[in-house]
Amino acid sequence: MATTEPIESVEVVDEDKSARKSFWGHLDDLRAALIRCAYVVGIALVICLLFVNKIMWVLEYPLRHLQMFAQPPPTVALQIGSTKLGPYPVSREQFEGLPAGQSPQVVFQVGTKQIGTDQVMTLKMLPPAPVTDQSLVRLRNFGPAEAFFVAFKVALYASLVVAAPLWLYFMGQFILPALNVREKRFIRVWLGWGSFLFIAGVLATYFVLLPVALRASMQYSGLLGFQSDEWRAEEYVGFCTNFMLGMGFGFQFPLVLLTLVKAGVITHRDLARYRRHAIVVSLVLGAILTTPEVITQVCMAVPMYLLYETCIWIAWYWDWKKRRPARA
Numbered sequence: 001m002a003t004t005e006p007i008e009s010v011e012v013v014d015e016d017k018s019a020r021k022s023f024w025g026h027l028d029d030l031r032a033a034l035i036r037c038a039y040v041v042g043i044a045l046v047i048c049l050l051f052v053n054k055i056m057w058v059l060e061y062p063l064r065h066l067q068m069f070a071q072p073p074p075t076v077a078l079q080i081g082s083t084k085l086g087p088y089p090v091s092r093e094q095f096e097g098l099p100a101g102q103s104p105q106v107v108f109q110v111g112t113k114q115i116g117t118d119q120v121m122t123l124k125m126l127p128p129a130p131v132t133d134q135s136l137v138r139l140r141n142f143g144p145a146e147a148f149f150v151a152f153k154v155a156l157y158a159s160l161v162v163a164a165p166l167w168l169y170f171m172g173q174f175i176l177p178a179l180n181v182r183e184k185r186f187i188r189v190w191l192g193w194g195s196f197l198f199i200a201g202v203l204a205t206y207f208v209l210l211p212v213a214l215r216a217s218m219q220y221s222g223l224l225g226f227q228s229d230e231w232r233a234e235e236y237v238g239f240c241t242n243f244m245l246g247m248g249f250g251f252q253f254p255l256v257l258l259t260l261v262k263a264g265v266i267t268h269r270d271l272a273r274y275r276r277h278a279i280v281v282s283l284v285l286g287a288i289l290t291t292p293e294v295i296t297q298v299c300m301a302v303p304m305y306l307l308y309e310t311c312i313w314i315a316w317y318w319d320w321k322k323r324r325p326a327r328a
Helices: 015-019 025-050 052-060 146-162 163-177 181-223 233-250 253-262 268-271 276-289 295-325
Strands: 075-079 083-089 106-117 119-124 139-140 230-232
Touching: 015 106, 025 052, 025 146, 025 163, 052 146, 083 106, 139 268, 146 163, 146 181, 146 276, 163 181, 163 230, 181 233, 181 295, 233 276, 233 295, 253 268, 253 295, 268 276, 268 295, 276 295
Parallel strands: 075 106, 139 230
Antiparallel strands: 075 083, 106 119
């Protein structure tokens, strides 16, 4: 008589299901990634607060180069003790004792001298300062708490930039495991070019567009009959950071267009057909991503449209390269 032995039940485990996390598991991973990002940004914020005066000196670079596209007028500044007044634009008819040169920047030390029983005010010309340390505009704080807000805002922006490699790495640890090999390759390429374009937009704004926009603002204030030699520090910091960040994000526009071209949604012919629309879109993006002022909008719209034209030529080259084997 044949005996039948009981067959042991074998549990088949689906590897995909065992490796797959639940919604709450992904939520915990996201929370951990955000906490790590907050830690590194907080540490960078404390460090930047210690060096906020150095960071502010970097932000004042456009103010020290307002005359890069125009010859500045002669200026005179008065220094009383440790307080400096000016500089004020003058002419040689008003100050005949100005030193030789097209645009001398003179600082007079104000003092007194005893002559008999009278105190006579004296002006002593100080040695000329380096050109890079001179500025046609001085930043002021007009409130007791304004200095703290300016320092915190500057340090916060700087901490986000300094800690960017770390918080991008932590967020990448959360996002990349959910993608396949092809998607990971696309994300790496997109992130590399996106970072390059963002840095290019910020540097172009910092070295070229900001001095032009600030100089134009001074000229426009002069046409209205207003003095523009003193600006509020908080508004200047907000203006510069919004302009640089807006240009950095605006320079991502060609990356979006080329992604659509690669996906086959649009072609170089479509891009060439909508050139006039691209001008309007560039102006609208300039109004949204920067301050509501015409000069800065135009300064942002011009390079964005040039990038749009570059996208047309790149898309045409891709199409030509694709059709070349067929013609051969």
